[in-house]
Amino acid sequence: MPLNYSKWDQLELSDDSDIEGHPNVDKKSLIRWKQRDIHEKRELRKHKIKTLEAQIACNEVLLPRIKNIHADLSSSSSSAPAPVYFNTLVSRLQTNPSPDCPPGNDPTKLEQTYDGMLFSLLKMVGEKAMERVKDSGTSEADKDAKLTKELVAEMEVHVKHLGETIEKDKEELETEEAEQKKHITMDDLHEGFESHYVPPTPAPPPVPVTAVKGGKGKEKAKATTIEVLNPKALEASAPAVPDIDAEEDEEDGLPELTPSLEAFSKITLWNYEQSFQFIQSHRDVYVPGASDALLVAGFRAQGEGKSKYAKQCVHQSLLIQYCEKLGRDGVGIFFKKMVSGDKRALKVFVDDVESTYEHLVNRVKINKEEAQNESREQIQLVPENPDQIISFNVPDGPPPENLVLEGPGTEGLDIEEVRKALQFRWDVYQGFTPDLQEALKSGGLDGVNNVLGDLDVAEAEAIVNSLDVAGILNFAEGGVRDQTGAD
Template sequence: MPIDYSKWDKLELSDDSDIEVHPNVDKKSFIKWKQQSIHEARAKRNHDIANLETQISMYSHLNKRVDKLLSSVDDQSLAEKDNVTKFLNANFDKTEKPQGPNVDPEIPPFNEMVEDLFEQLEGDAKKQGLNPRDGSVIRSFVLGHRSRIDKVTVEAKQKLQELYKEKELHISSDDIKTGFDSGFMNRKANEEEEKKAADLQKVAVANGSKTTSDVPLPAPQLQFIEYGDDVMKLAPDTEEFGSLSVGDFKASEHFLLKHMQIISEQQKDALMMKAFEYQMQDEPKHAYQVIHQSELMGYVREIYNTKKIPFLHVGQMTEVIQLFFKRVIYNSANPAGKKSFLESVQSKFDHVKNRVKIIQQEQEQEGVETIQLKSLDESTELEVNLPNFESPNPEDKKKVEAFSKLPEKMKDAIKTKNLDNVNAVFAEIPIEEAESYLDLINEAEIIGVKALLENEEDFKHLQDEYRNQGRFEELTLEERSQEKQQAQPQEAVNTSDTVD
């Protein structure tokens, strides 16, 4: 039976141990950021699904009330607020209100929302110069509002279906179901727990306020700025915050109170990474500055995280910012908090400096390519030969001409006849320049090969070759050594003489 592995295509892994990152980015931090990005994207998706489900459910309840009003009440009664209120309370539960994890506990009941709508429509009629006491006018306004709700509902359902499909593409721990376990459930206790959970849900901390807008929705929740697709990306407001002076804490506090959405883990870390760029550009003052501002964001966000609110609650964040600056920064009676904060900034600044220093050293070692002269054959060595400056031979003159084109530093190294000195000059110059020097050296035949002969037989063989070429005089050994060899030919001689 073939095995279907397609279900594993839905796995969304957050640990990329083999990922390649920019040398300025710490690999462990990058993996942590990516893991966090996946989790936050998943949380946001679930959050959006819950909001849309609540929104669609709320529209359904409101439409029931509006439709029944339009079909059961005449025009004259529609223009009377008291009649509308009595009808709603007589036909629907006046305490029923939207339910959901992200719904403002202070949101008004459905009946009150409809009453507020009628008040708003009366105001709209006055603005257009129409009689708000004319029931037909109110009915036409209600029908127009009803069509807009239908349009928004269709769009919400389409978006919800897209989120459902996106959720199905990824497997998370929430999707794992136990297959073969059995157990006992106390139904009565379970019902009590559900009731408690529902009660707690009603009083859950959430953002928003009562509204009488054209479409009566719960107040939208603010979200922190998170660039999941680019962890290094900075929002313009974050960059501006990073440019504020280090000692001006009042300015930093006021800026954060006005731009709370930048206080996210991703923006804090991206601002910290900006310090590497400044330090690489030899701007330590700016590097320290952005680290300082990043730490302010980090301290505030750490305190806010203890509240376990998955979105930006303006009231709670305002309280956190003011509390941090009051008790940590401005607290002259107990300066330990501010001291600890500044020590943390200095520690991270030192880390950035050390890390940049290491990176620069690695780049210097790995990024420079040089030429070095070396023999690849163990039986030979390279030697440095000067051209014959006094020779009238045209070939020697060409060699002298090539030598004269070399820079003085290379000429001086060659005159020492030491290969190490020549290689030392090559090590100091770029590869392109070194190649041009090497062409001149080859033209002048400055670098030669010295053979190492390990026994007498090799020597005699080479000697015969040179004798045949009329160059025997260049290959004679010392006279004493040769006489000794002729006098004692029967003795085995083990030599390692070098022959030029």
Template sequence: MVDYSKWQNMELSDDSDVECLPGIDKRSYMEFLRRTKQAERERRKGEIEALKNKHSENVVVAQQVSNLITSLKADTASKSSDQDPFETAVGIVMQWSLQGVKSSESPPPPPGDLTQKTPEPTSSEKILGFLNDLENELNEQHPGDCYRRDAILDGLAACITDIESQQAEIAEKISILRAKDADKITSECCRTGFNSSHIKKAGTVGPESDDESSASSSEDDDELPATPAAIAFGELTPSDLAGSQALIACHPEILRDSEVNALLAKAFKAATKNKKDPKPELKGPAAFFRRMVAPGGELIRQFHQHVALRLHRLLNLVETNPKRRRRKGDQTQLFDAEPGRHARIGVPAVGSAERTIFDKFPSQMREALETGSRNRVNQVLGRMKFAEAKEMVALMGEAKCISVREETLDGTGGEGEELRQLPASA
């Protein structure tokens, strides 16, 4: 479920919902409001950055104060108590400063803060200032007290407690400022999802030149190569559903149309070499479905009929073009793309725009189209060059001389009986 509540916080204005006093230009007033809101957002950004820097600085100061307490306790155990503990603490802090302790430099000013001219004190300077104030306070309250070292340790512990309370206040202020920024949707909320696309370039179908001497059977074999996985899939029998499923699981790429076309091309080449009954591996489609093993066998029967129809069309194509492989070059022919979808040949009506295109056809092509015979049209196309025939087919489509007609077969009549007998005859 998509939550659209955030769009309720978007500030939209078409100038009609803005009210201003008479005599004040509305556009100038709206520009003033826009600049004011932008200045408030920039101010909140600066406050958030300053609080973040303060938070990081307090973390460093608290760590150094904790280390100072540990060093003072270790110095008390190892040395005599005659030395002033303040001098010992100041010496430790100065040694850290000379050694370049992390974050001993002043923090950078927050962005947009142009009023800050003097740099912020470093963490070492802050600790030294705290020790100086603590020493003055103890000298006023307990001058010459022998428990000054314990008082210093207590003061440093109280300093850590104050820093922790400051950290909690800083975190609360940052959360409040961020909540104000998140209350309204601005252009800063936009993020780039993606800015590029990767699309495979479509390959060009057909020969690159009309050089008839470039056509050969070896080059045709390279146009649609069958992968070893596809060949292994073709070697399986149609009834071996378990083996087909295992092979598809290991090699899902054989489900591509290119693999199916490669197997069909291999079957066509085998049929043109006087192999009237290609092997079963050249008949299978791209995939087997689990529903094919359901009780009743209806889907597997339909599958066999589909395979038989495709094989029947393949053999018919070979028989109608016995000399195609012996001729050099490519040829454009009209044929049915799928079973049950037939190409219908016709001529456009007289006086129509398509008729104007039809009248520009060669006389032989016009006569072939007027007969309505696809074989006559294929004969005329076969005598043309590939590029000329390809252009002629495109013009025939523009003139609406070719149309696809769906055919419904009656499964209870003679056509259905012939359809059921195709697997047995194949």
């Protein structure tokens, strides 16, 4: 059988002995320049091929979506006018974008996601359409129709341009790949019957823990019993989960979110496929302490009023906990049941997410109330010494018309001045709330202090001053002493 030597034509030698150059330049330098030129062109070709492949893949995702938007704008049977539909779509892409993005991009950055790219395009289309409508001098009655026409025309331009770009990139990719195949490189050489040991990738470290001031020993933990999706799974005990009810000052530290966990926590609820793909591509998500860090992040988010994000953190934390509970192959078992739509498994997990989030919400509410009660200032009436008695001279009503002064010490008093003082005391008393009036009538100091304790400091001080000035408050010694916070 004749031998085929055509493959040797693909060899690209970088040290040919027949290189011809200038007589003043030594041959070794020419050979080195030739080698460098070949390697640089080879690397540039590889980079260009990867870039073209990425561009084609991204544009092939965007093109159908742009075509659908163009079709909806062109359709006369749409439920909403074209400008309203367009503005609603732009607003949704900006405020609630999907984290889906091309491989290697950051899902947390809007401009690197598919929705972010589409938002930029639609924003540009809207601005151009509005400029054309404004320049045309169209009347207000025909403005919507003109804007619809301009939006459709502009979208049609981008549909055509993107389609042509994809075809052009494909042709250029075919040319570069054909050129690459013309030459044999080290990447094309394969050694048979030879194995190389590649050590396994080391496991990622656990989630870092941040120290908390005032720590008093080891972190509180409680064993959480989870109803497993597979009753025949390993009977291993559930991992210790941080007790949401534990106070922060009783812990040595709190687990913090890593960048990967933060991105993982932003995946929307019940999106099992995306969570599964994220865990597969980010090993540092499925590590010790990850579920605890997500719970802590959810607790903090709920305290800041970010309820949607808090529930996502709880959801992602329980995802990891369930996978850990199901044993060595827990990730595959759990997501297989979730993605396939196992009704019993879905119900168990959804109920657990709802109950855990409800408990977290209640705990955050209780913590806020306790913090407010501890930090709230109060005004209280306190005797100067144990022998002193505080009493209240409560008027029964306004002074009578026939006021008579009797008893020792009344000889030099002006009856009209006394009448004014009594009327003033009655007016002050009538200005108090019913709760305070009842407390004053009872004569008990505790009842009055309870009413004052529920008021703001400024309001309580004004009331005590009014009691003193009107003569309703009686001390053995004059003055009011504020002992707020005293034991």
